[in-house]
Amino acid sequence: AQSVTQLDSQVPVFEEAPVELRCNYSSSVSVYLFWYVQYPNQGLQLLLKYLSGSTLVKGINGFEAEFNKSQTSFHLRKPSVHISDTAEYFCAVSGAAGNKLTFGGGTRVLVKP
Amino acid sequence: EPEVTQTPSHQVTQMGQEVILRCVPISNHLYFYWYRQILGQKVEFLVSFYNNEISEKSEIFDDQFSVERPDGSNFTLKIRSTKLEDSAMYFCASSDGLAGGVQETQYFGPGTRLLVL
Secondary structure (H helix, E strand, O other): OOEEEEOOOEEEEEOOOOEEEOEEEEOOOOOEEEEEEEOOOOOEEEEEEEOOOOOEEEOHHHOEEEEEOOOOEEEEEEOOOOHHHOEEEEEEEEOOOOOOOEEOOOEEEEEEO | OOOOEEEOOEEEEOOOOOEEEEEEOOOOOOEEEEEEEOOOOOEEEEEEEEOOEEEEEOOOOOOOEEEEOOOOOOEEEEEOOOOHHHOEEEEEEEEOOOEOOEOOOOEEOOOEEEEEO
8 A cells, every 4th residue: 555645734935935845655566756736726737757767856847856765755846936836736656557646635835925 | 738627617416416527538548537635635546447447446436436438538427326525626637557667647637626515
């Protein structure tokens, strides 16, 4: 069985400051890791994914994440946030192609001017 | 850019009534999914569908739920007799599935907010 823990339910951050959203997972098999973003009143949009290869993954909108197998983590970072980054961010894991995604509880990011 | 669409965006129903939530996945995708998010809780997997049959389902997906791909474009979730606890946002997703053994991205629709009174 797989599980995902997002350690922060809410992260307030000032505009142009860096942000890090933490994600830890547990799985008995090799995993694929994802970060999705949900803007207010919208669906889930993929930010980035780790499937294999380089452990540093770059995504859309200036986000990046680092896969750390020994710490079973996949933290998301952005060096300088904008007001438009205000959203809820979900970390998710799956085991193989076609398999279900298991989501974390989400982290709500509120960017303040 | 192709996208997953869902209708209706909002649905209010009485307890015990049947509801059908509709989704149009991205046209060349092979795998289809339903997830739900109860207010304030995690996004939870309900069911996956491939090659015209259910490939995996969660404990939530009991006999009250069914899925269907009635034609080449639609993918539906039916709840036969709704309960108060079925109130949630329901997301449809689709993916290419396997591509050289690598997981393909699941693309999500905007969701249907279901309220059972």
